[in-house]
Amino acid sequence: MDTPVNSHADYHAHFYFDESSLVHAKALRKNISEELGFYVGNFNTKPVGPHPQWSFQASFTADDFEVFVPWCIEHRQGISVLLHAVTGDDLRDHTEYVQWLGAPITLDLSRF
Template identity: 50%
Template sequence: MKKTKRPVNSHNAYHAHVYFEKETLDFASSLCKEAGERFNLKVGRIHKKLVGPHPKWSCQITFGSKDFDKLIPWLEENRNGLTILVHALSGNDLEDHTLYAYWLGESVELDLSIFAK
């Protein structure tokens, strides 16, 4: 079993992708909404389909390094078993989703083929 990389605050900007299924849709929606309101962050749409490299339904939260140290522990404490991908926004999508990808909960395999040139 591979070791899950824990989030580290070493970039200027990030996305957190909250993964969920039909059974956890309501909880995930409220978690993302609360994170947006509590930390004054931009929260994307609730995707009830696969989007980009994500192998599960997801919702994206955009945040910066100044929010990291408050948001990440809050997400960890309140995720209730959901998996959350946290990745840097460095300008290199492949590196962001591999080298700079961190996890709250169990890591899942991303579809990196969309980044192939």
């Protein structure tokens, strides 16, 4: 796995899970919010937007990158995590400005 590179001001991390990893995903989401203090979005148990699997999102900045990304690597336990820039160009953010922790998931880019 390539080491993610901090090259943007703002980011989202999307954590993908299924029934077998649901309990771990709930714990990750809670820890990201309560222990790390990052904003987390809804806990989606259906595809939402370009995300074809169950997921939740965390928002973080370039200043948080060096703490948050290693934390994700250590705690994801097999859950795939999409890291992408938030630049205002959703298509580029979800295609050119992506980095993966774990197995990449094919996104549904038709909405862009």
